[in-house]
Amino acid sequence: MSHMIQAEGLVKRFGMTTALDGVDLGVPAGTVLGLLGPNGAGKTTVVRVLATLLRADAGWATVGGHDVRRDAHRVRQLIGLTGQYASVDEQLTGTENLLLIGRLLGMSRADARRRARELLERFGLTHAGGRAVGTFSGGMRRRLDLAASLVGRPPVLFLDEPTTGLDPRARTELWDLIRRLVADGATVLLTTQYLDEADQLADQIVVIDHGKVIATGTPEELKGRTDARTLAVRPTDATRLADVRAAVAELTGTEPTARGGLVTARVADPAVLPAVVRRLDDEGVLLTELALRGASLNEVFLALTGRPAEAAEPGGREPGGRETNEEETEEETA
The missing domain is CATH 3.30.70 (Alpha-Beta Plaits)
Structure with a gap:
């Protein structure tokens, strides 16, 4: 099975802080890789490097066979990215948000409108398409955000803690949507601090801590590593x-x-x-x-990192207690 996403020896530093310290990973096509780790472990930095938003200081990575540094433009054509917080425009309607993205991707007005209708229906938002997004519930915003990342039909999705702040029902609905996307052939890299989420969705799991990969395997394989x-x-x-x-x-x-x-x-x-x-x-x-x-993933996490997953604070901040961004180095988005 070919790898749709592959990385080897990724290193990324921010001043004196090493966010990534030789990260290797591979995601076969049509599967979900769960990237787990406590707050500040480097999960979001991995996603930003793979999504061409940051340049690694060392190592290499490919998406769909294209180098994320040399072929950044082509990589961006293959991916959809949903971050930790919904990035849709609250003053626009649901339909207008999707139309805007479609037009920015070069679609004709008719094609963009057709794609918006398809996605609103698929994500159960047809009834709210004419409403301003500012009136949406948290779960509806996250569904629209995910829909927005699919306007261009990308074969690869980066979901960076997509269910942060959602109630249990909204989380379950989003899980179902992700399963359907994978069933349709999408490849997903999912970062999360919710271990039940990784257990439900991931075919393979990579656990990182302090910028290093400390364990890999299927959920069942990882559970089998502890006698607890x-x-x-x-x-x-x-x-x-x-x-x-x-x-x-x-x-x-x-x-x-x-x-x-x-x-x-x-x-x-x-x-x-x-x-x-x-x-x-x-x-x-x-x-x-x-x-x-048998052992739960939380017990595995505790054995691997020395602290339970619940101890990690939500918010997606990387090393140093601050959010990393592409402005920290020159040419990050070049």
């Missing part, structure tokens, strides 16, 4: 919760958590499960829930 499992036990009689907690603590050698009538504990040895069953059966404790769950 979670034991969950819920007694039928809530008054026996203390007995369950004591038994789990003794058999796992950990300090379990009891919340909402459920006792949970991290375990490494799956043999703990039958031991807990025997102990509680001997004590006459009936159970309504008993499970040994």
Whole structure:
């Protein structure tokens, strides 16, 4: 399977800060690569280099077989980019935003209008096409922003934390849209701090921290790299919760958590499960829930980076606590 996006040894520095320190990645055509990492890890810098908005100080990258530095104009014709915040014009209507982009791409007025209608229908925005975008909900703006990146039918999409700030329903709707785009043949590079998002959408995951790639693999492969499992036990009689907690603590050698009538504990040895069953059966404790769950991506993230994903603050700021931009070096957008 050919790589639609490929990079090797990408290095990018901003003054004394090294944002990228030898990043390698490859995205096969028609797949989703999830780029994970804590705030400031370098995710947005990777996207900006691949989208020709920044020049790497070392290394190389191609999109659709075209070098992002030597063939920047051709690369820009192949890509759509959706950033962390909707970039549509709030004073224009949904239709006018899409028409504007179509005309800037060189479409005739008729073709631009036809494409706008297609996208508004596809993204469930036909009813709002005549309204000013400033009246849209957050989810509607993000859908319109994604639609705007598709006006030119790009085969490659860079989605930089596209669901930041969305409620659960809007996130789920956007996930469905991304799945449909990939089913139609699009190749997607997705950056996100939401591990469930990567688990839902990504075929492959690259984890970066401090500008370095620290792990790669499918979601299941990454989960398999840690022996951590979670034991969950819920007694039928809530008054026996203390007995369950004591038994789990003794058999796992950990300090379990009891919340909402459920006792949970991290375990490494799956043999703990039958031991807990025997102990509680001997004590006459009936159970309504008993499970040994595999590691989550959050636990993998914790093992790899030393901190949970939830500790990362949203906002997409890169090293130094500030947003990087192409103005930091000369000729960045040349």
